[in-house]
Amino acid sequence: MxxxxxxxxxxxxxxxxxxxxxxxxxxxxxxxxxxxxxxxxxxxxxxxxxxxxxxxxxxxxxxxxxxxxxxxxxxxxxxxxxxxxxxxxxxxxxxERPEAARKPTALPADSVLPSRELDDILAIAASTRVTPTVLRSLQASIEDYWRRDDEHGGEALRPAVIGQLRYVLGILRDTADPNHQRSLHGIAAELARLTGWTYFDARQYSTARSYFTESLRLAREIDDRPFIANVLSCLSLQATYEDRAREAVILARAAQDSARLDGGAPRLMAMLSMREAFGHASAHDQDATHRAIEEAGRHFDRIDQADEEPAWVQYFDRTKLTVDTGIALGQLGDAAAAEPLIRDALRAETSANQRGRAFHAYWLARTQLQRGEVELACSTAGEALGLTTEVGSPRVVAHLQEFRHQLAPYRSTRPAAELSARIQEMRA
Structure with a gap:
């Protein structure tokens, strides 16, 4: 040996x-x-x-x-x-790559990009005064970042988000007004979560976790229980992707506990219950998955449109509840129940979230393949592939690579062979 x-x-x-x-x-x-x-x-x-x-x-x-x-x-x-x-x-x-290929390209000698130390010096000199207008501007930029992340992915966006996070933390240190401090803590927490999300979508899980943890710390400083629940839900989803089902369930339940301390807004509780369902489905626990799905539905039915809810949970609408239910059932292998849910939700989607549509199209293709509908599954996966070219998401690319492997038994058919070749070209 x-x-x-x-x-x-x-x-x-x-x-x-x-x-x-x-x-x-x-x-x-x-x-x-x-x-x-x-x-x-x-x-x-x-x-x-x-x-x-x-x-x-x-x-x-x-x-x-x-x-x-x-x-x-x-x-x-x-x-x-x-x-x-x-x-x-x-x-x-x-x-596998040669060391030279991994070395970053050096900046030109006359580069004027500031170092972090110079950034700090300039920030001190500027002495930005926090006003309601500044806070509104920062919040609006976060909303714009999320929109662009949905449409194009976060790779190119990340440096700007990290830069703004550093900027906000800098002015937070120099702000004495407690009301402004609270607002800046919340903005910094959102920026840290967004940064973590871009790393998660890039499948750089260790770095994502560090930013999610920083977001938790910032939210804890102001005891923002709903936002703490939101970040815990992100960590739960990441644990599902890392095949750590038990950790995913624990984090989703901790998120629910945090949300309950602030009254447990129905839409937020519905989203958190679905994150728990994903964890159970990843562990192939049929009964627990169905219980969590039913719980999500009960919470969603309690939503009152007159209630005030954080902007970051508004995306979780009836269509999202339906498609997430289909995905959880698909993870359990119940393709017959999952396919119509994902299909109908995909048709009903009207947002510009290209990554979400690509992700949902992949899951629809997967359930169609499970049902033996090879040609239809290849057509649907082809749509997901087309959307992937519009948005940079290594997470979706990995799903399509996984789908290519699932096509192996059908490669003698023309649709499967052609789609496999297209996915292979995308990887190259």
Missing amino acids: TEPTPASGLPAQLLADPAMVAACQARNFTEIFRLAKARGGFHPSRIARACELTPSRVGEVIAGRREIANMTVIERIADGLRIPGHLVGLAPRAW
């Missing part, structure tokens, strides 16, 4: 073995883990540490009692065992 080096993961000889290549291409992690153990020296506990999994889960996979389909987990396994991306249908991993 060849002993691997700690930095290199599985031995190159094993990765080139036809049995391992076939297992990787099929994403047969039962066989991958068995070969890693038998011929690579990676025992279950070592696989668990390398791939950020629990030993019990690794044991279940090896025993054939559990499959792995979550894209984030697949990426963790590829990175932990140093399996080249192309073997498991992923883009080249960061560690």
